Amino acid sequence: MATGWAGDGAVxxxxxxxxDDAIKRxxxxxxxxxxxxxxxxxxxxIPAARRKALPGVRLCVSCQDALDRAEGAAAGYNRRGSKDSQLR
Known part of the structure; x- marks a missing residue:
């Protein structure tokens, strides 16, 4: 049952x-x-085991960890949002 302008399954x-966008990113x-x-x-x-596990790796573990932490702080995902909150 659709309400308003949203169709069935819109949420x-x-x-x-x-x-899908997050996976592509x-x-x-x-x-x-x-x-x-x-x-x-x-x-x-960079250890050979790391290069083998991650083909194309460019950073050592500690530099990659620092980069991941810096990018994680800027992430804008609301992981607490419910389906209802996305309609507002």
Whole structure:
């Protein structure tokens, strides 16, 4: 049963679109191409196991952790939002 201007399933469609966008954004940040043998930030050697696990890796673990923390602080996702809050 639709109410107002929203069609049946409109809320779920919006949620699905948000999740799809987040997945695309995350995949676009994955490294690709040949990996680096030394970190681009601190010039420390990147272990062979890390290069094997993440093809295309460019940063050592500590520099990647610092980058992830900096980007995480700026993330704008409201993980507490309910379906109802997305209609407002």
């Amino acid at each position: 779920q469609d919006q949620i699905d679109a948000t999740v 995350a995949r676009s940040k994955l490294p690709s191409g040949p990996g680096a043998s030394h970190c681009e930030e601190c010039d420390e050697p």
